Amino acid sequence: MSKLKEGWKKFLTLNGASMFVAMVVIIILFEIVMQLTKTTSGLVFMTPGNLLGILRQQAYIGIIAFGLTLVMITGNIDLSVGSMLTMLCCVCAKFMMSTDNGFLGFFGTIAIGAVCGLLNGVLVSHVKLNSFITTLGTSSIFTALALKISAGTVLVIPNDCSPFFQFMGTAALGPIHILIIWLVIVAVVLGLLLSRTVFGQQLYSIGSNPVAARFSGIKSKRNICISYVITGACCGLAAAVMMANALSSNPQNASGKEMEIILCVVLGGVSVTGGKGSVWGTIIGVMFYGVLSAGFTQLNLSIYLQWVIMGAIMVAALSMDVLKEKGVRLWKKK
Amino acid sequence: MTEERVPLIELKNITKVFPGVKALSEVCFTLFPGEVHSLCGENGAGKSTLIKVMTGAHQADGGEYFIDGKPVHISSTQEGIALGVSCVYQELSIAPQLDVAKNLYIGNLPMKGKLIDHKKLYHDAADILSQLGMEISPKTIAGDLSVGQQQMIEIGRALTRNARCIIMDEPTSSLSEAETETLFKIIGILQERGIAIIYISHKLDEVMQLSDRITVIRDGQNVITMNTADATQESLITNMLGRALDTMYDKQDIPFGDTVLEVKNLTSPGVFEDISFDVRAGETVGFFGLVGAGRSEIMRAIFGVDKYTEGSVAICGKPLKPNNPSAAIDAGIGFCTEDRKKEGLMLKLSILLNMTLVKLPEISKLGVIDRKKQKQLGDHYVNAISIKTPSLMQLVGNLSGGNQQKVVVAKWLMMDPKLLIVDEPTRGIDVGSKAEIYSLLTELAKQGVAVIVVSSEIEEILGTCDRVITICEGKKTADYQVEGLEPETVLAAALGHAEYKWEGGDKA
Helix, strand or coil, X not given: CHHHHHHHHHHHHCCCHHHHHHHHHHHHHHHHHHHHHCCCCCCCCCCHHHHHHHXXXXXXXXXXXXXXXXXXXXXXXXXXXHHHHHHHHHHHHHHHXXXXXXXXXXXXXXXXXXXXXXXXXXXXXXXCCXXXXXXXXXXXXXXXXXXXXXXXXXXECCCCCCHHHHHHXXXXXXXXXXXXXXXXXXXXXXXXXXHHEHHHHHHHHHHHCHHHHHHCCCCHHHHHHHHHHHHHHHHHHHHHHHHHHHCEECCCCCCCHHHHHHHHHHHCCCCCCCCCCCHHHHHHHHHHHHHHHHHHHHCCCCHHHHHHHHXXXXXXXXXXXXXXXXXXCXXXXX | CCCCCCCCEEEEEEEEEECCEEEEEEEEEEECCCCEEEEECCCCCCHHHHHHHHHCCCCCCEEEEEECCEECCCCCHHHHHHCCEEEECCCCCCCCCCEHHHHHCCCCCCEECCEECHHHHHHHHHHHHHHCCCCCCCXXXXXXXXXXXXXXXXXXXXXXXXXXXXXXXXXXXXXXXXXXXXXXXXXXXXXXXCCEEEEECCXXXXXXXXXXXXXXXXXXXXEEEEEHHHCCHHHHHHHHHCCCCCCCCCCCCXXXXXXXXXXXXXXXXXXXXXXXEEEECCCEEEEECCCCCCXXXXXXXHHCCCCCCEEEEEECCEECCCCCHHHHHHHCEEEECCCHHHHHCCCCCEHHHHHHCCCHHHHEECCEECHHHHHHHHHHHHHHCCCCCCCCCCEHHHCCHHHHHHHHHHXXXXXXXXXXXXXXXXXXXXXXXXXXXXXXXXXXXXXXXXXXXXXXXXXXXXXXXXXXXXXXXXXXXXXXXXXXXXXXXXXXXXCCCCCCCCCCCCCC
């Protein structure tokens, strides 16, 4: 019994554990509200099918959020992920439309994403620009490029394109859609990279105290740069998978995605000042966000009201983070 | 000096306690109008704390504070300024983008209704500048002024607030000789107007030249207050030191090996100049100098975090790449920095990660950390140098100062350094941990590590080192063997009064 209690305590101190509990509570609340408004019997929201669907919807955002977690742990940020995703979707569509080479369409998009990340990374780490302003600038460049590549229209990949390419976005393992598998693969790879490798641990030290990291002989520039490249590659993967799944790209459809992605990362417990957080936390953040937005949509909440609520949650999450940094306790510890 | 005059400021038995340290204990101090009163003492003697109590930045825990004979309780620097106590700090607080007039009246601008009265502002500013004998326009941008002129603006700012007592903390540390003379003239002008000056400087000749009276404090206590006429530089130095060596040191005779570190003509303009020395395996060399003399900067340049323009550094005969800390670490240099919170530790991260940070590449395969090995290493060092913590996963920020310092030391011990530089290794830590750190340094020297100890405490240098190199204003002023050395000789050399007792290093 006491062992159980201790395990529970340990769980609660884990990164993002309180968010997980909050998420479960919210799922139950949604279920109750939906039970009240619907007349059919049985579960509505809490069905495995619905929850897996939510996870599937979150795949694109999640893949990028895991990459962004690395960047944010170093104390930097990437605001260009949304427009990068849009542009890479257009690039992928163009590849497929002009060559119908599945390998090029898939891996080429990832490579171009990595190059875009490298641009951000070099500007932030080697030219030493403020990451917020830099990526705001490159974001504008990517948006313009997306419009240029697509000529402002929806690009459609033919239905009979490379089967390899389509497989990457539509296959399924039983009830588990390949999008969820991608999400899990990226989470595991980046999670292990962050927690088990020298590179990952050095990212924490850079974010926690850049001066001390320099005094410890850590090559901060290189590490920060690599974290941006990884984020770019994640954008590339998300774009490729998205295209393989939908076969059409709208240059407008990913605008504002960076806010959702950052929200997921922050909700997952990554500190905006760096040095704290984990991929496991971000997973919770991604699921939490997915549950909320799916719940609101299923309740037919107006999209504008959803944005208001999401914005408020973002501000609240950031405030909590800052207050925690300052050592302000909202409630007393026992 | 007629003692019937009412002192402008009188402090009686002021005591100030910080957690674990008694910074001031029953300190008394009086200041008469129009007097220049110098405050002398070693680094950490309590001068700054005393000033902070006077200006209101700190509140005394005991004792009484009188201004014009009336008891006061000053709870903020604003209140202090309102009562006429202003301080010109070592670090200037000039807004470089604003013009001189706005800098003079910052926070106190003349108003006409809700708007700034620019006419009055520039008129008044010109008046203050002429009082200070400065021939510059009040519309000059402050950032374009020399450091000396900026300092005058700070003094001018005190005048605009009707200061009656101006505290100057090391005012000449960044001034040229000509600027210093101008400053002295201005001090004379202020004195004539009845403004009292508290003058703090490590430069004893300035103290002797300027002041009417001198108070020496040591270990947070009054040692003596004397009229300058009765004082000599020698008597000041003796009073500033005046302590016997402790028995907490554990110095042993260790045979020296080959030369490990060789520094030749290291120069960084304006910071240090033409520094040459070497350190042999098993040898412990102390660097002594006053704060700001350039000791830490030399170490930072050797380690590669700062640049240098001339000279060379070699480890075991191999030249070391400049400005590259990771190359320095690969070559075997460990560096426990002066400010462990800023430069040494990641307070938000675990003890384990902090300790093994430098070692990580070595205990990993293809970039994947061998976590078992990491934990073993952590356990080993926590026991070996007795870091008191419930767990390796504890955040470093939660440890006491002494234990934090041990984490930093452990970090560098793990890499088996050839040369270990420790900068102010015992600052802000308790006596027990101090002794442990000293015996650790001896242990390292025994293993053949070359050690450099940078310290502002003479006892620490004399108690731990084989040799001491003194630095004054960026230059090497002496290189003494420690055996039989008097603390006074070292302090005199660090103050730039060495009778150049050059011993030609240790090339025997």
